[in-house]
Amino acid sequence: MEDEKDYALPGFDTEAKDNSRRNFLKQSTLLTAVALTPGTAIKAADMRLDEKIAEAFEKMPIKLEVNGVAHSLSVEPRATLLDILREQLDLTGTKKGCDHGQCGACTVHIDGHRVNSCLTLGVMASGKKITTIEGLAKGDELHPMQEAFLKHDGFQCGYCTPGQIMSAVACIREGHANSEMEIREYMSGNICRCGAYPNIVNAIQEVKEGAQAV
Amino acid sequence: MKVKEIIGQITNDIMTNDPMTKEGLSRVDGRLKVTGQAKYSAEYKVKDLVYGVLVGSTIAKGTIKSIDTKKAEAAPGVLSVLTCFNAPKIPGYQTDTPSPKGPLKIFYNDQVYFNGQPIALVVADTFERALFAASRVSAVYESGPHQTNLKDNISTAVAPGRGKDFVKGVEDTWNTAPVKIQQEYTIPTEVHNPMELHATIARWDADDKITVYTKTQGVKSTQRSIAQAFKLPPENVQVTAPFVGGAFGAALRTWPHEIAAVLAAKVTGKPVKLVLSRADMFTSVGYRPYTWQKVSIGANPDGKLFGITHEATGQSSVYEDFTEGVVNISQLMYASPNINTRYKIVSLNVNTPTPMRGPGEATGAFALESAMDELSYQLNIDPIDFRMRNYAETDPGNDKPYSSKYLSDAYKIGAEKIGWSNRNQKPGAVTENGWLAGYGMAAGMFGAHRSSATVLARMMADGTLVLQTAVTDIGPGTGTAMVSIASEVMGIPAEKIKFDMGDSSLPPSPTQGGSQITSTVGSAVHDACVELKEKFKSMAGNTDASNYTQILKQQNLDKLEVTTSSKGGAEQGKYAMYSWSVHFMKVLVHPTTGVVKINKAISVADAGLIISPKTARSQMIGGTIMGIGMALTEEAIIDHRYGRLVNNNFADYHVPVQADIPQVEAYFVNKPDTILNPIGAKGMGEIATIGVAAAVANAVYNATGKRVRDLPITPDKLV
Incomplete structure (x- = not known):
């Protein structure tokens, strides 16, 4: 590639022939912090222990409260909240549809507000309260929006559904569900390829008019 | 029972319950879908899972001269980078009589046929690391002149092998009519874009056995394709897809990326998850053509x-x-x-x-x-x-x-x-x-x-009816329709019926496509239930034949089941x-x-x-x-x-x-x-x-x- 330097990361010597991290470790003064003598460190690097040490530097501790459960995690800064939920916490109700904030399938609530979790890094969510679709019902008792989606058949394949429901709840809380047109406008960030849109509007209207707590 | 009688019976049965006046069942899998419990293909918890990310070609036609995988391989957590230059040969790809055309064989040779064609698969221990490493793969090509514009190439159009010209009456005689019109219309390429990204988790359970969770409209056809590619007995390939997040045709075939995931799992000795990106969805799983x-x-x-x-x-x-x-x-x-x-x-x-x-x-x-x-x-x-x-x-x-x-x-x-x-x-x-x-x-x-399907219908001692067949549901509500039919025929409430589907180990059903599933599988569910009912009738004696639990108890049985195949007949011609x-x-x-x-x-x-x-x-x-x-x-x-x-x-x-x-x-x-x-x-x-x-x-x-x-x-x- 011509623009090699654009891809270079700190400590990531793209010219290195083998594992560039070894160079990083060999040169790093941080080694003293892990109480290794240079000799053993070089040996460790050769044994690929450097990976493990580097991994520790690369990760950051975060605290997430997800659906009322506190999690202390160590994550790479580039890991999205979406991937952390799905891959590390096995909360797969939050869906991956585009990774670009263009489809809304990954919508969760952070401190009560709807957010695309694919555009949110895990480190940005540290210390915050997150609600996912798995945390919406109270035990066996479904949230009114979940009930309304069932009643109005607000889905088909079900893949966009968690995002639609999280967005729909927020839409009412924000005060953006006062008319059919307003609902359509404020629910346009959640794509449904099966085309359940009219049923989704009906579900939201019913919950709104039912004046139940959302 | 003769076909006519069955038709009469079911028509009467169903017509007494006019579907336009009754609301119909809510989705039988609805609760799983609104609570986030429904598991789609990328969502299975598999031990020691590693992640694959594809690298696409950046030219539309040509030859790959070399692929630099070193930088990717040196990136943290990378287990393997597969390309056409190092990938093990896929046994089913090797034929004695190579045909000039056929499905894209991934990593088979150095030829590039379209822009975005997968040329490498990076496997790493996390998704982030695989994604980063994939950005460090680069290829050197010898590119040839490509053609992607239909209008510019319409003179090269040929009549395909299948589908002959159709003529009724006199050809091209519209022109002699007093009122006439001739116009040209074009539609652009349109992409299915189901919300669920195509995804595959492949895990080898033994040298000749594999489990695959994948997005497919037909678990049986995927089972056959993977068995064929890796020269395995079909029964050694378990394909699981109980939930499919939309497809609209995009999951009708087994795609190269699915084969690549299976191959990568073999190479790394670890289960591999490969999720296409939204961009991949435009070049990897078909589209409605221009x-x-x-x-x-x-x-x-x-x-x-x-x-x-x-x-x-x-x-x-x-x-x-x-x-x-x-x-x-x-x-x-x-x-x-x-x-x-x-x-x-x-x-x-x-x-x-x-x-x-x-x-x-x-x-x-x-x-x-x-x-x-x-x-x-x-x-x-x-x-x-x-x-x-x-x-x-x-x-x-x-x-x-x-x-x-x-x-x-x-x-x-x-x-x-x-x-x-x-x-x-x-x-x-x-x-x-x-x-x-x-x-x-x-x-x-x-x-x-209407094609053919086989359904197992099993009445359990507690009065639960279990129906099993391999069919998938990409969204229309197949399970719900099948439960409606069984409920009607058996005379039991829908809550007592369980429909198992999307699993290649179940009795065969066709691929979900071509608007045939309610007709085909629905008929098989109907026929299986009719047969099961008959079986109960023959055992009933003085007992009410529809009191299934009572009959099972009397017969000292913990279940009664039938497996029924069903297909259309002479009426089709x-x-x-x-x-x-x-x-x-x-x-x-x-x-x-x-x-x-x-x-x-x-x-x-x-x-x-x-x-x-x-x-x-x-x-x-x-x-x-x-x-x-x-x-x-x-x-x-x-x-x-x-x-x-x-x-x-x-x-x-x-x-x-x-x-x-x-x-x-x-x-x-x-x-x-x-x-x-x-x-x-x-x-x-x-x-x-x-x-x-x-x-x-x-x-x-x-x-x-x-x-x-x-x-x-x-x-x-x-x-």
């Missing part, structure tokens, strides 16, 4: 058709000949003494298309039903009236009687619901609040099929069997900006008896919305200089969103087809979309007097 059409119709002044000639040329890849029934609709829709069609394809440096909801017919219906509308204005006859003057009472292609056809009923229902009487025959004559208002309609049709639809649109067009707003959409289906009204209604509405996308917004755009897509994401490729869609209403004629199968149902998935785009275009013409023949109807084409 198609050029010319429709020529001649009629007499009384509106009777004299001749139809429909020509179409669609795009395919250089490595496969993809064909679809674009021109079929003109052979089948209207009574005309002379009909002929021609269909060709052009090989381009693009990936192979795949059937997309209403494959071919949706494309063909746009042209035919637009042309019919154009001619109706020339004749100054109301478009519905014009269609009724040419209503086919038998199949125009072969004169066979229809198994059922209630399209005229559908016209009536739709016209009333949209308020057709408010339509002005003069285009551009009506304004509402400063917007031009117009009405349009168009019809659709698709073959009503004797009748012309089709589902029919009509779509009505009211549109508003802004005269200055050209913005088109769908004001009201009505779709009516003659899909036989409606088994599951609630889910059927949703399926119909959803198909209409997909058609609205086809009509107004969807267009995959290639920069032909590079042969590369420029709008391969949801921000630039516009599928309809909430704000684009009004209250769409769906209605059913709801009369049983007593020939096709014992349950009276015909298919509905395709007809929901077929005809919609023409209905929108026709309404836009009625509103503005501007005829748009090249989809999508974007504002620039109206100002």
Whole structure:
């Protein structure tokens, strides 16, 4: 590639022939912090222990409260909240549809507000309260929006559904569900390829008019 | 029981419960879907899972000279980088007689056929690391001149091997009629874009055994394909897909990335998860192909058709000949003494298309039903009236009687619901609040099929009925429809019925596609339940034969089960069997900006008896919305200089969103087809979309007097 330097990361010597991290470790003064003598460190690097040490530097501790459960995690800064939920916490109700904030399938609530979790890094969510679709019902008792989606058949394949429901709840809380047109406008960030849109509007209207707590 | 008796029985059984007055079941899997518990293919917790990310080619045609994988391999956490230069040979790819064309074989050789073709797979211990490492793979190519523009290459079009030219009466004789029209229409490439990204988790359980969780419309066909590729006994390949997050045709085949995931799991000795990116979804799993059409119709002044000639040329890849029934609709829709069609394809440096909801017919219906509308204005006859003057009472292609056809009923229902009487025959004559208002309609049709399926029906001691078959549900509500049928036949509440599906170890069912599942699997569920009931009857003695738990107790049995295969018979050759639809649109067009707003959409289906009204209604509405996308917004755009897509994401490729869609209403004629199968149902998935785009275009013409023949109807084409 011509623009090699654009891809270079700190400590990531793209010219290195083998594992560039070894160079990083060999040169790093941080080694003293892990109480290794240079000799053993070089040996460790050769044994690929450097990976493990580097991994520790690369990760950051975060605290997430997800659906009322506190999690202390160590994550790479580039890991999205979406991937952390799905891959590390096995909360797969939050869906991956585009990774670009263009489809809304990954919508969760952070401190009560709807957010695309694919555009949110895990480190940005540290210390915050997150609600996912798995945390919406109270035990066996479904949230009114979940009930309304069932009643109005607000889905088909079900893949966009968690995002639609999280967005729909927020839409009412924000005060953006006062008319059919307003609902359509404020629910346009959640794509449904099966085309359940009219049923989704009906579900939201019913919950709104039912004046139940959302 | 003879077929006729079964038909009579079930028809009576179901007709006593008119689906149009009852709401129908809510989705049997609905609770799992609204609580986030439904597991899609990327969501299985598998021990020691590693992650694969594909790298696509950056040229559209040529040879890969080398691939630099060193930087990727040196990146943290990387286990393997597979390319055509180092990938182990896939046994099923090696043939003694190589054929010049065939499905894309991943990492098979150094040839590049299209831009974005997978050339490497990076496997790492986390998704983030695999994604980063994939960005560090680079290739050196020797690129050749590519062709991606159908219009520039139409002279190279050839008639494909299958699908001959059709001639009824005299060829090309439309031209001799007193009133005639000849117009060209194009549709751009349209991409399925189900919300769930295609994903595969592959895990080798032994040297010759594998489990695959993958997005597929047919677990059995995926099982066969993977077994074939890796030379395994099919029963050693377990394919699991109980939930599929939409597909619309995109998961009809086993794709190269699925084979790559299986291969990578073999190479790394670890289970591999490979999730396509949204950009990958535009080049890896098919699309509705860019198609050029010319429709020529001649009629007499009384509106009777004299001749139809429909020509179409669609795009395919250089490595496969993809064909679809674009021109079929003109052979089948209207009574005309002379009909002929021609269909060709052009090989381009693009990936192979795949059937997309209403494959071919949706494309063909746009042209035919637009042309019919154009001619109706020339004749100054109301478009519905014009269609009724040419209503086919038998199949125009072969004169066979229809198994059922209630399209005229559908016209009536739709016209009333949209308020057709408010339509002005003069285009551009009506304004509402400063917007031009117009009405349009168009019809659709698709073959009503029934193939074979096997269903196991097991009554448990506690009165639970378990039904098992391999079929998948990509969204229409297959499980719900099957439970409705079983509940009806067995006389037990739906809550007592469990439907197991989406698993290759279950009795065989066809791939979910071609609008045949309710007819095929529904008939098998029906037949299995009838057989199970008979079995209970023979054991009942003095006991009420429908008290299943009592009989099991008396017989000291913990269960009673039957496995029943079911398929269509001789009726299939004797009748012309089709589902029919009509779509009505009211549109508003802004005269200055050209913005088109769908004001009201009505779709009516003659899909036989409606088994599951609630889910059927949703399926119909959803198909209409997909058609609205086809009509107004969807267009995959290639920069032909590079042969590369420029709008391969949801921000630039516009599928309809909430704000684009009004209250769409769906209605059913709801009369049983007593020939096709014992349950009276015909298919509905395709007809929901077929005809919609023409209905929108026709309404836009009625509103503005501007005829748009090249989809999508974007504002620039109206100002």
